[in-house]
Amino acid sequence: MLKTAVVNLGCPKNEVDAEKLVYLLLKDGFQLLAEPDEAEIIIVNTCAFIQPAVEEAINTILYLAGFKNEGCCSILVVAGCLPQRYGITISQEIPEIDLLFGTADFHKIPAAIKKFLISPRPGKTICEISSPDYSELHTVPQQITPPLAYSYLKISEGCNNRCSYCMIPSIKGFQQSVPLETLTMQAQHMVDAGVQEINLVAQDITAYGNDLTEKPKLTDLLKALSRIPSLGRLRLLYAYSHRITTELIDLIAQESKICSYVDIPIQHISDPVLAAMGRHDSSKDICRTLESMKKKIPDLFLRSTVIVGFPGESEEDFSKLLNFVAEGFFDFLGAFSYWPEEGSRAAQFSQQIPTPLKEDRLQAILEVQQSITEKRLRAEIGRTRKVLIEGLSQESDLLLQGRTAFQAPEIDGLTYITEGDAEPGTIVDVEIHDCHEFDLFARIK
Numbered sequence: 001m002l003k004t005a006v007v008n009l010g011c012p013k014n015e016v017d018a019e020k021l022v023y024l025l026l027k028d029g030f031q032l033l034a035e036p037d038e039a040e041i042i043i044v045n046t047c048a049f050i051q052p053a054v055e056e057a058i059n060t061i062l063y064l065a066g067f068k069n070e071g072c073c074s075i076l077v078v079a080g081c082l083p084q085r086y087g088i089t090i091s092q093e094i095p096e097i098d099l100l101f102g103t104a105d106f107h108k109i110p111a112a113i114k115k116f117l118i119s120p121r122p123g124k125t126i127c128e129i130s131s132p133d134y135s136e137l138h139t140v141p142q143q144i145t146p147p148l149a150y151s152y153l154k155i156s157e158g159c160n161n162r163c164s165y166c167m168i169p170s171i172k173g174f175q176q177s178v179p180l181e182t183l184t185m186q187a188q189h190m191v192d193a194g195v196q197e198i199n200l201v202a203q204d205i206t207a208y209g210n211d212l213t214e215k216p217k218l219t220d221l222l223k224a225l226s227r228i229p230s231l232g233r234l235r236l237l238y239a240y241s242h243r244i245t246t247e248l249i250d251l252i253a254q255e256s257k258i259c260s261y262v263d264i265p266i267q268h269i270s271d272p273v274l275a276a277m278g279r280h281d282s283s284k285d286i287c288r289t290l291e292s293m294k295k296k297i298p299d300l301f302l303r304s305t306v307i308v309g310f311p312g313e314s315e316e317d318f319s320k321l322l323n324f325v326a327e328g329f330f331d332f333l334g335a336f337s338y339w340p341e342e343g344s345r346a347a348q349f350s351q352q353i354p355t356p357l358k359e360d361r362l363q364a365i366l367e368v369q370q371s372i373t374e375k376r377l378r379a380e381i382g383r384t385r386k387v388l389i390e391g392l393s394q395e396s397d398l399l400l401q402g403r404t405a406f407q408a409p410e411i412d413g414l415t416y417i418t419e420g421d422a423e424p425g426t427i428v429d430v431e432i433h434d435c436h437e438f439d440l441f442a443r444i445k
């Protein structure tokens with residue numbers, strides 16, 4: 001049994017790939033360790049869509065390469081976005097790397113490691129980086145890892161949009177959706193393993209199925225998943241506002257299993273900036289969609305993402321964005337200052353904004369949003385909510401932790417249970433009695 005450790009970096013979509021890899025390794029007789037220090041084989045799944053992520057990946061690989069010199073590690077494997085973006089040059093920089101795999105090549109890893117063990121090629125890196133065809137990887141189930149309460153379901157990989165600041169399409173390739181039947185089986189597999197909440201992820205979940213022959217829509221998928229008897233709830237992450245249909249809005253409003261919570265990255269609200277970003281929607285489209293959702297979906301919570309300091313963003317553009325955020329459409333907001341990513345079209349644009357001004361604009365947005373989010377959470381005090389219990393809190397083992405339907409995993413706050421007890425993986429009624437910053441405190445009813 002080859003002692004193996006998988007180190008995962010990046011977004012929930014990467015987490016899904018790492019869980020598929022773990023499933024294949026276990027099936028192939030590898031022994032999985034939680035920590036790399038005693039592992040004979042270390043596999044790191046990387047993210048590389050922006051320079052800070054590239055640096056994090058390289059630092060992690062260098063740290064793990066240390067286990068080849070001092071520890072038990074005999075084989076170092078690097079997979080995912082970094083090899084897909086930079087190819088063999090990675091191992092020329094870091095010669096300790098033995099095998100490299102692209103974003104669609106995870107299913108080849110177990111066999112390639114065994115082959116490498118039989119005929120090692122010291123100093124020569126094996127490179128399996130294909131132009132992304134995810135059809136095989138799509139069929140691989142995920143090894144559901146604790147806390148079992150929730151999981152991510154990646155409904156497609158790649159992206160057909162061409163936002164001018166983004167390198168993801170050039171790394172992950174064109175959109176490739178997972179067939180609806182495969183997703184329904186994978187969701188059933190998760191629920192059988194104890195998962196109560198499934199978070200749908202992709203680069204753009206609202207484009208789901210438009211690359212498949214039968215053209216299933218996101219609403220078709222949601223209806224199929226909602227029919228899984230013991231599934232507690234479904235959450236929509238990474239929706240693109242211009243593809244949010246009336247049918248989708250109505251389904252979210254009617255289907256109790258679908259959380260009244262949607263993550264819709266709008267990136268900006270000023271039309272000249274949206275156009276320069278290569279976004280498909282105008283400020284009018286965005287407002288129309290958000291107003292219709294707020295009107296039709298009871299108790300709706302919205303999350304979004306915006307970029308400030310995009311090349312050419314004038315004072316007027318920025319104040320339009322600041323005023324829009326101040327209107328309080330979004331309960332939760334991620335804000336980032338623009339990064340001129342090497343290889344992206346926007347990095348060549350003129351009128352790049354000086355960093356100090358970008359930082360000032362970012363702070364202004366974050367301050368406005370913080371008071372909106374805190375006000376929205378304070379309004380929860382005294383309310384009864386359904387909370388998915390995840391288990392003992394990492395903060396203190398005196399408290400259980402969980403999440404309401406409007407708290408997405410890993411990005412929003414948590415709900416701490418101060419009174420009452422419940423099993424992990426169960427959904428219970430609680431009364432919210434306090435909040436602190438982005439977290440809530442509740443007692444089980």
Ligand code: SF4
Pocket residue numbers: 159160161162163166167168169203204
């Ligand atoms: S929708 Fe735009 S930002 Fe998102 S992955 Fe696709 S190209 Fe990148």
